[in-house]
Amino acid sequence: MAGHDKTKPFHPGASAVEQFGWLRAHRFLLLRRLCQAGVIGLFLLGPLAGIWIVKGNIASSLTLEFLPLTDPYILLQSIFARHWPEATGFIGAAIVLVFYLLVGGRAYCSWVCPINPVTDAAAWLRRRLRVTSKTSLHRNFRYWILGLTLVLGTATGMMMWEPVNPVTTVFRGLVFGMATATWLVLLAIFLFDTFLARRGWCGHLCPVGAFYSLPGLVSPVRVSAVQRDRCDNCMDCYAVCPEPQVISPALKPKGSNDKGPMIVSPNCTNCGRCIDVCSKDVFAFRIRHPGHSPSHHQQPATTTEVSS
Amino acid sequence: MSETDRTYGPAALAGASEGTGGVSRRRFLTGIAGTACSVALLGMGLTLYSRSASTTAPNAIRPPGALDEDGFLASCVRCGLCVRDCPYDTLKLAQLGEAVAASGTPYFIAREIPCEMCDPIYCVLACPTGALDPALTDIDEARMGLAVVVDQETCLAFQGMRCEVCFHVCPVKGDAITLEQRHDRRTGVTSSFVPVVHSDACTGCGKCEHACITEEAAIKVMPTHLAKGHLGEHYRFGWIEQQRAGGEMLAPYDKEHEFHLPEGVRYEWFGEGLIIDDPGVPAEPPPADPIDTLNEGLEGLDGGTR
Numbered sequence: 151m152a153g154h155d156k157t158k159p160f161h162p163g164a165s166a167v168e169q170f171g172w173l174r175a176h177r178f179l180l181l182r183r184l185c186q187a188g189v190i191g192l193f194l195l196g197p198l199a200g201i202w203i204v205k206g207n208i209a210s211s212l213t214l215e216f217l218p219l220t221d222p223y224i225l226l227q228s229i230f231a232r233h234w235p236e237a238t239g240f241i242g243a244a245i246v247l248v249f250y251l252l253v254g255g256r257a258y259c260s261w262v263c264p265i266n267p268v269t270d271a272a273a274w275l276r277r278r279l280r281v282t283s284k285t286s287l288h289r290n291f292r293y294w295i296l297g298l299t300l301v302l303g304t305a306t307g308m309m310m311w312e313p314v315n316p317v318t319t320v321f322r323g324l325v326f327g328m329a330t331a332t333w334l335v336l337l338a339i340f341l342f343d344t345f346l347a348r349r350g351w352c353g354h355l356c357p358v359g360a361f362y363s364l365p366g367l368v369s370p371v372r373v374s375a376v377q378r379d380r381c382d383n384c385m386d387c388y389a390v391c392p393e394p395q396v397i398s399p400a401l402k403p404k405g406s407n408d409k410g411p412m413i414v415s416p417n418c419t420n421c422g423r424c425i426d427v428c429s430k431d432v433f434a435f436r437i438r439h440p441g442h443s444p445s446h447h448q449q450p451a452t453t454t455e456v457s458s
Numbered sequence: 459m460s461e462t463d464r465t466y467g468p469a470a471l472a473g474a475s476e477g478t479g480g481v482s483r484r485r486f487l488t489g490i491a492g493t494a495c496s497v498a499l500l501g502m503g504l505t506l507y508s509r510s511a512s513t514t515a516p517n518a519i520r521p522p523g524a525l526d527e528d529g530f531l532a533s534c535v536r537c538g539l540c541v542r543d544c545p546y547d548t549l550k551l552a553q554l555g556e557a558v559a560a561s562g563t564p565y566f567i568a569r570e571i572p573c574e575m576c577d578p579i580y581c582v583l584a585c586p587t588g589a590l591d592p593a594l595t596d597i598d599e600a601r602m603g604l605a606v607v608v609d610q611e612t613c614l615a616f617q618g619m620r621c622e623v624c625f626h627v628c629p630v631k632g633d634a635i636t637l638e639q640r641h642d643r644r645t646g647v648t649s650s651f652v653p654v655v656h657s658d659a660c661t662g663c664g665k666c667e668h669a670c671i672t673e674e675a676a677i678k679v680m681p682t683h684l685a686k687g688h689l690g691e692h693y694r695f696g697w698i699e700q701q702r703a704g705g706e707m708l709a710p711y712d713k714e715h716e717f718h719l720p721e722g723v724r725y726e727w728f729g730e731g732l733i734i735d736d737p738g739v740p741a742e743p744p745p746a747d748p749i750d751t752l753n754e755g756l757e758g759l760d761g762g763t764r
Contacts, residue, residue, distance in 0.1 A: 207538055224535045235587040319561065319562065323554070
């Protein structure tokens with residue numbers, strides 16, 4: 151195994167930078183930061199510059215006085231809390247759901263969510279400080295929390311995640327004004343991810359991500375280890391991946407378990423960071439053809455290149 | 459498969475989706491128990507927190523059309539679209555940690571900026587979920603809260619002064635706030651005109667509280683459940699029931715009530731009320747010129763007569 155020198159700071163992606171240059175080895179990272187900043191920027195144009203393209207916040211918004219968008223998880227919380235929302239809410243949630251059904255559910259996490267830069271920063275610092283604390287949290291714990299927020303909603307008649315949801319609280323804070331408590335929540339998540347659990351928040355606890363992973367079960371846009379035979383086991387993709395358990399079945403399948411090079415786990419966030427850091431150009435975005443059995447994936451005709 | 463054992467090494471390469479054949483029974487059971495306990499604890503924590511963080515301050519008023527507080531916390535997605543469409547910057551979103559209302563939900567403080575009662579009701583139209591009930595189309599029907607004259611000791615009108623500012627700024631003037639003429643017992647001769655709020659017309663917009671000229675408002679708008687009393691289902695007002703029954707009392711008068719009344723005075727049940735049988739000296743009609751009444755008994759004094 152071509153592991154890294156444990157005595158030196160670990161820089162995943164260094165060889166990709168060497169190979170392709172800094173910009174190409176960070177293209178999806180940069181695009182994601184641009185996208186995240188762009189989403190917040192669109193919401194801030196109104197209050198800061200008086201240009202009202204988008205109103206509201208990430209929970210529910212109105213674009214150009216015409217297009218309603220609503221977070222389907224929040225709407226679901228509302229329904230479970232025994233409130234039947236108005237049509238506008240349903241239409242908005244349906245549009246959002248269809249969008250993430252196409253681009254990969256957890257693309258929300260890596261391209262839109264305001265917590266992502268914070269947990270990415272924590273993961274970076276954790277690598278630099280070589281923190282190796284292990285968590286006893288299971289990656290499926292977030293699905294328990296997801297279920298809990300919905301069931302408790304019915305029991306109490308209140309939305310149960312929104313009072314504490316850091317995703318919407320932080321986004322709302324950015325658009326409507328940050329409270330001290332909101333900064334503290336961000337700091338808590340940062341410290342938790344840095345010192346207590348690797349990718350602890352997004353990878354184990356957050357029910358928003360758990361919810362958005364569900365449309366990812368069928369969404370066509372996927373990362374695929376198309377050139378996995380070129381992998382030299384440098385482990386850079388595992389190091390940067392927020393959900394490293396999704397890589398192995400595609401990249402290093404064990405014998406009969408080979409279901410092809412496409413990463414099919416709904417918890418892949420489509421962040422594209424593995425594509426960035428791979429100096430062997432193993433990964434690429436591909437389209438998963440609907441109705442196609444994953445066991446037939448090996449024929450090149452079943453995938454369509456959307457990115458190299 | 460447990461996350462704790464996964465590293466970047468060969469264990470990771472082994473794959474994530476293989477069966478649990480390698481996991482011992484003990485680890486499987488402790489895993490299940492641990493998850494169940496964590497979920498239960500988390501559920502308790504979430505419930506306690508949401509309950510404690512969902513109380514609204516007495517001066518925090520919900521926008522027009524807001525469902526009752528329970529319904530509101532089930533339906534408001536905290537998007538702030540009502541805030542954005544409020545033309546007067548009345549509405550604000552509660553911030554995390556602010557002990558005014560549930561985090562992210564809209565409210566206003568009437569003393570700072572009251573509701574201007576727009577027509578059409580922009581905030582209600584903006585709400586995507588129905589947390590602000592779209593059935594509310596006439597702003598006069600809104601019941602955001604209820605104004606209460608909370609301090610008669612500082613309300614200028616109660617001191618006999620002609621203030622009446624709350625009455626004049628009231629958007630449903632004459633219905634929600636009326637002025638009631640009262641004898642001013644301090645001066646003994648003048649009247650005071652005190653504001654009286656009527657809950658059947660008050661929308662809770664808070665313009666009265668905003669306009670109250672005292673340092674701390676003597677009239678305040680509060681959430682209706684704090685401001686409004688409730689008689690109790692068993693309680694009936696006899697005279698209202700009498701009206702409803704077409705003038706008949708529900709129970710017959712089978713017994714004359716005994717009162718400790720002065721001699722020659724009796725009480726008549728069927729509408730007459732107090733009857734003084736023999737007034738003795740017949741009352742004289744008052745003199746035409748009121749000055750004569752004032753000067754009564756002063757006739758003999760110097761300058762007392764003209």
